Each structure stands twice: as structure tokens, then as C-alpha cells.
Amino acid sequence: MIDPGSKPSPVSAVQAARLLAALEATKTAAAHANDEQREASAGLGRQRAELSAVQESVRNLVSRGRDLRNTLQVLRESVDRAKLSALNAGLEGARLGESVGKALVVMSDEQRNLLARALDALEEHGTLLAELERERERCVAGLSQLGDGARQTGAAFSRAEQQSQLTCAFLEQMRGDFSELFGADPEAARAMAETAAHVRTAATSLRDLTQRAPLGADALRELLSPLLALIPSQEEPRQ
């Protein structure tokens, strides 16, 4: 347990500076991640709105398809009746006899042929419409799945955003606790870390100098000894 009242040792100050820098970087990254998530969530919301519009269009398509089918049924009935009318005209012509009614019978037969073609075309339209309806059903099912997926993704984004906010809050709390333990001024801790790095460099230079000019090195070591005491033992120059 660290006593908040005690002054940090130089080593712990270096580590504290590193930790603080890492903490701040983590917090910045978490904040950026939070922003990205919020933006992605907003984008997803827009996509869901567009998906809803497409689903509405498909629903309208269902209604239009029903109208088309009804119209097709009316057309089929009308052509059927027209065919019966043509046959009735032919029957009248047949009753009149070949010499008088032949023309009427021929006309009626021609009409019947044309109407039979119209009926065939209507049947084909009915088949095409049925195929379109099957395609539309597949679209409806696909859109429904997409909607479910978008809803689940939206919920996941929402949970991630909450977690991200919690992480930011937690990191902020850690930073506060950290400052309380290792000093309120993170800049000072950072400066201390930089100084330690410089001292470490000086120690390395001193080690080289010891090998090349032992007397001068001894004099310098005497001068630098208070500083060398501040850096970790593994960084001490080898004797």
C-alpha cells in the first residue's frame, strides 16, 4: 500500500511518469474510440431508417401486386365473357344457316381465336406475377433479417458505447488517483523522467570514458555521483 503522504522515490517517479503518459494515451485512445463508436452508431441509425423506408416500399409493392392480381382476374373474366359472346354470335350465325350465317360464324371464330391468345397472354402474365411475388417474398424475408441484424448491431454498439464511457470514467478516476499518489503535476514527473534519461546517457558516456581515461573519469564520477544515485542500479556504469 502506497502512503499518499510519502514523497515518491526518483525511480518510482520515472515509472510514474511513464505510467501517467501511458494512462493519458490510453484515455485519449478510449475517448477517440468512444467518438468513433458514437459516429458509427449514428451511421447505423441512418442505415436503419433507410432500411425501414425500403421495407415500407416493399410493403407498398405487396399491395400493388395484390391490385395487379385483382386487375388480372377482372381481365381474365372479361376475356372469358367476350369469348362466350363470340361463341353466342357464332351460334346465331349457325342457326341462320350456312348461306346467311357463315360470315357471322367466321367472324366469331376469328374473335374466339384472338381472345384465346389474349387468355394465353393473361395466363403468362399471371405466371410472371407469381414469380415476381415469390421474388418479393424473398426480398421481404431478406430485409427482415437485415432489420434484425441492424437492430442487434445497434444494441451491440450501444453497449460498446456505454462500456467505452465507463472506461473513460475509470481512466479519469485512475488519473486522479495517480496524481494524488505521485504528485499533482504530471509535467514535473515527465521532466523528471527526461532528466533520468539524460543521466542514463551521461552514465553510459562515463563508462566509455573510464575505459579510455580512468583519471578523468574518476574525477567526473565524483562530480556525478549524486546524480548517479538517482537512476536505477542496472544502469550504473560497470566497474
Place this chain on the structure above:
Amino acid sequence: MAQRAGLLVRRGGELAFLPASVARWLLPLPRLTKVPWDSAQMALVGGEVVAVLPLGEPSGELLLCELDGQAVALSGLSADRVGFWPASNTGVEVDGVAVPTLDLSEALKEFRSGRPSAPEGAP
């Protein structure tokens, strides 16, 4: 060869001939009403009640005929075409194929013999 005028109908996929003197009018199948305690069916055609002889599965058409001065309607037939065709022994010859005349008297006889007996207590 003598020509016969009339209507070709399909009855269960088979072609049959009806003379123009018998076949009067084709109309969409109206609502048919069964006569109580009888297999007979009735339809209202042009304001008149006519007996309906079912000769097959409903086809959506009703053929109004005249038999011995009586109106009778036939259901279960599908009208094919009208015309003049050479007469044959059993009916007419259509594109080299003999098409028999639809025997309505036989159909009427079957219709009458197939009538179920009235249940006890029936009026």
C-alpha cells in the same frame, strides 16, 4: 356431303357435337341451387328457372339448350368452337376426325334414373 351447323364442346377432354338447333346460348355459370330431396339442380337464367344437368366437373360455363321445346341447361361442358362441319354417321367430321353428337336424351335418362328416392316423411 351435308353440312351440320352446331357447337363443339369438351366433356372431360373429349370433343362432342351439339346441333345449333339444340344449343341456344352460352353464359357464365350462375349460382346453382339444389332441389330439396332430389339430385336436380336449378339455375335462374334470364328470369326463368331452368333445370341443370351436370355432365362433368364445373367449367365456369353453362350451356342453355332446348330439348323438345323445354329449356334445359348443361354444366360441366367447355365450349370449343362454332361452325359448319360435314355430317357423319354419329355426328360430324372435324378435320378428318369423327366427333359424336352429345346424346342429351341418354343424359336425361341417366339424370332421371339417378334421382334418389325421397326419404320417409318428405312431402
